[in-house]
Amino acid sequence: MAATNPEVARAGTGAPRSPLSETWRQLRGPLIYLLPAALVMLTVTFYPLVFQVWMSFTDYGVIREEGKQTLNRFGPGGLPPANYRPPEGVGLQNYTDILTNEPSFVAKLGGNFDFWRILGFNLWWTFSNVGFHVSLGILIAVLLNVEGLWGRKIYRAIFILPMVLPNIVIATVWRNMFDDQYGAINQLISMIAGSPIQIRWFNQIEPPIPGIPLPLSYYAMLIANIWLGWPFMSIVATGALQSIPKEMYEAASIDGATGRQQFWSITLPLLRPAMVPAAMVGIVMTFNLFHIIYFMSGGGPLGRTEIMVTQAFRLVNVNQLYGVAAAFSVLIAAVLIPIFLITNRITRATETYDG
Amino acid sequence: MASVATTPARTGSAVRQGSSKSGRQLKWWQQALYQALCLFIGATVLFPVLWIVSMSLDPRNIARPTELNLIPPGASLDAYRQVLDRPTGNPVTFAELAMNSLRLAGGVALFALLIGVSAAYAFSRFKFPGRQYAMIAVLGITVLPAVATIAPLFALLNGIRITATLLSIALGIAGLLAAGFGLLIIVPAWRSGTAVGSTYLLGGVALVMGLILLVTAVSPPANDIFILRNSLLGVGIAMISGALPFAIWNLKGYLDTIPKELEEAAIIDGASANQIFFQIVLPLSTPALAVTGFLSFTTGWTEFFLSWQFLTNPQDFTLAMALYNMTGQYAGSVPWSRFAAFSILVSLPVAIVYLLLQRYIVGGLTLGGVKG
Missing domain, CATH: 1.10.3720.10 (MetI-like)
Known part of the structure; x- marks a missing residue:
């Protein structure tokens, strides 16, 4: 467990400090290296994931009875187009539709859908x-x-x-x-x-x-x-x-x-x-x-x-049910996370590197 | 369990040892049996490859193959010529499709490498609070399929619409930043005379990206309103979402295998963390950078579902989209010779580089991520 960089080496030999400044001392070295990746991942990876969870509780992109709804919040001139309606919360409906294979929902997808x-x-x-x-x-x-x-x-x-x-x-x-x-x-x-x-x-x-x-x-x-x-x-x-x-x-x-x-x-x-x-x-x-x-x-x-992945793509690409697709993707993650945790446990992938 | 025998160096050297050792003689019937097995396996492996090659050379430019033959009578390269000229129903040439794929794949790979390598270094060499959680977050993302984030990415990128002038300004600023970053890496290293190849490589990459962005910024746009979703840039941003964690994870795996002794010696000599990164770690990780860059490039080169969902202008279409237009339910309208020639042209550049980097890639695949 030898110290691998000057910052850590100095922190190790220094006098005891308050926990907060100790944290800062340890972060100062790696921060400059982590910052670009952290900023990019927060915007293009983690924010969309959080947004996805929110989407999964809405009817995002659903096609209205009167006509096709647009996803575009900004039309020409920066104003919302006429057929834009903000997505409305539907609670857990997307999830229950998927998990229980609700007949009217399955019919909307063409009749061949069965989650289980x-x-x-x-x-x-x-x-x-x-x-x-x-x-x-x-x-x-x-x-x-x-x-x-x-x-x-x-x-x-x-x-x-x-x-x-x-x-x-x-x-x-x-x-x-x-x-x-x-x-x-x-x-x-x-x-x-x-x-x-x-x-x-x-x-x-x-x-x-x-x-x-x-x-x-x-x-x-x-x-x-x-x-x-x-x-x-x-x-x-x-x-x-x-x-x-x-x-x-x-x-x-x-x-x-x-x-x-x-x-x-x-x-x-x-x-x-x-x-x-x-x-x-x-x-x-x-x-x-x-x-x-x-x-x-x-x-x-x-x-x-x-x-799962082809169905998720079909929900977006063919059915254009973005809210449902988001809920479906959350369910994919729910299936994969246990698999990932087991993998991680067995391969010890994220364990500390000690040379 | 931790001592997995598949680190890149070990796998590579083991394979070399294996092929050079010889000794014991097999009995003739053993040799014959094993040869028969190997030949059978070889035949199954080669069957699809030979089928597609032979079809691509067929001079009759057959719409539908009706018989199997290894070398078609009077082989010619007609199919290749037609495919290079106009592969699909859209009025675009192969070169234009390839250029779009190249821009997408190259841009994503370079960006992911540039940003990823420093984060990988931090994960591999520093101990800091929250490191474990950050690493689990990064690795967890590489397990999630890219398709599963298509809905939010579509919705979010679709919401970003700016006028052409604003786009030029934004691209210009990004270009200046990237170019400045490149100069910031190259100039001090060059002045102190301690620069090595990879410093120039990294700086050069940033510089080139900056210049590309600047050129794009000053070139006239196609439409008044620029929709980020409906552009290669948007697809690229959506791809970064998965490519960056993959690059970080893959590079971290490699950096972990670089012995620490060199760095410890450098610390004793009074080198700073930055000097260690640029002058020791980066040069040593050149093969890792090449492999990670190549894997990200391949993913981009054959990226399908994001482009298929996002893009609507034929001049933005990519190779993978054209390939889809030639198979399955669409196969009826395209002669199969052309499909064969097209798939070979798409595979060839990737396959050649893969063979060159093969030894490093295999080790990296088990160490690194799993994004498909």
Whole structure:
């Protein structure tokens, strides 16, 4: 816990002071460094968040019976336009509408809205994806770590490709790959089957596996996102694998442990410290993965594959219900904060740095 | 649990060690099995990439692909030519779209770096009251999805409408401030003869940003009333909302890995906190600045939902918006060869830089934020 800068060093050796001047003394050094970022974040990050909470209790931007309401408080000449009406407080109505799937509210959104289904699908989407990412990532890292494997460097170079391409391009390319008429996937399946097969990946409503209420588009997006996600986990696992001393494996094989036993009792436990934080990052990222869902299925069919972030965007972009969207975003935060706190606890990310 | 084996330096060196070690021979059937597995994985990884490349080269400029072929008969670059000329239905060229994306991504990345690095330094090296809470606040923001703040940002930025003259004045003041800040960094360091590359880099960046703002301020505006929401500047401000916490967090992660001994030695030699920051920490964090800047840039380069929601003038449109116009329900009106060529053109600059910085990026991703 050595003092790292002159200000702190001086404060440490000085005579005892009143708490307030002590606080000031400690703040004086970092303040000049923090000030620009603090000012910018207060205006563009924290103020909008506070404003969002206020918005969530109003009917901000709601479309009036008589005609379309404008959000513009300032028209030409600085005066409010004729169809401007200040947002009115509605109490908790936005929240109760969302949480109880109030029928008239759902009808306003086109009838496919179900908060609990969206939340459930989002969680399932996240954990099924990250599960595949982590297990495939570890297995492939172990495979590439086999001594004496030819062309290891080339494989590593190829396997990084999905990480290199922008998400948005990956999502759009996979959308077209799964196209029912012209997509490469159906053509590939037809080639293997020897007869033309047309799977309607994004439009088939009946779940392909009876009993599991997940539409075909979920599986298409799962494939695309597995393709996208495992290389990152594999790289993290590779880094951790190579810090495992070889002697451990040698000792284990002298004791007569099989390869499988070595994997379960040496490799996996020693990968854990590296994989847990990476999986946590993966969980938050996948939970918020806008691009794959929005560009591939667009939430369809019938909103069955909608996740929280795509629904939030739809509320603003399509429905123009700003107050409802704000309430919905507050609910997203309410879901994410526990996940964040658990992550923070496990990775100890904000703990003091002690070198 | 705290000793996660994924600090940038360690991951990097570990990978290098791994590829250089060789020894034991595999049995032939093991080698064959592993090779088959690796080839299969390689094929799945390469399949979409090859598909899109082959389609982009197809000389028939096919509206719809009906068969799979690796190298289309008589490959040509026609699709690229058409896409560069006019990618969407709007009368804008690829260069104009790319320029908008570049301005957005570059501006956001530079601004976030410039402001973020000093805050990251404060978080990494100073102990002060409230530090823990401030850090949790910053990290907490990086967990929130950017889409979830779109409603208030839209409403707030939509409320800011000023006349063109007022805009010029505001931009001019901002430009002068940024340029002055740049000079403030460069000139004293240059005079004392202690300046290093990164001091010039940081100062230069501020100076360039200031000049860009000044040029924008004196150039004639398109409309009488300037709506902040309906402009690239507004989208940029909305992006800063998430990009700045991400930059601070990412940079802090890197700064934490820089050993303190150098700074302690400098303190003994009588260096001030400012001297340490500019002459020791900044030069050492050049790779971190490059990676964080690049990640922010990529986010901006492919930013979709804010631009899609905010912008209405075709001359402001970005690459990501054009890409959306070529896929999904819109795919019917655009030949797929063009879509393929367009996605390759969008990915290429980002992919190349990613490969160059790869070693640093991977470590940073686990240390740093999670904003998608």
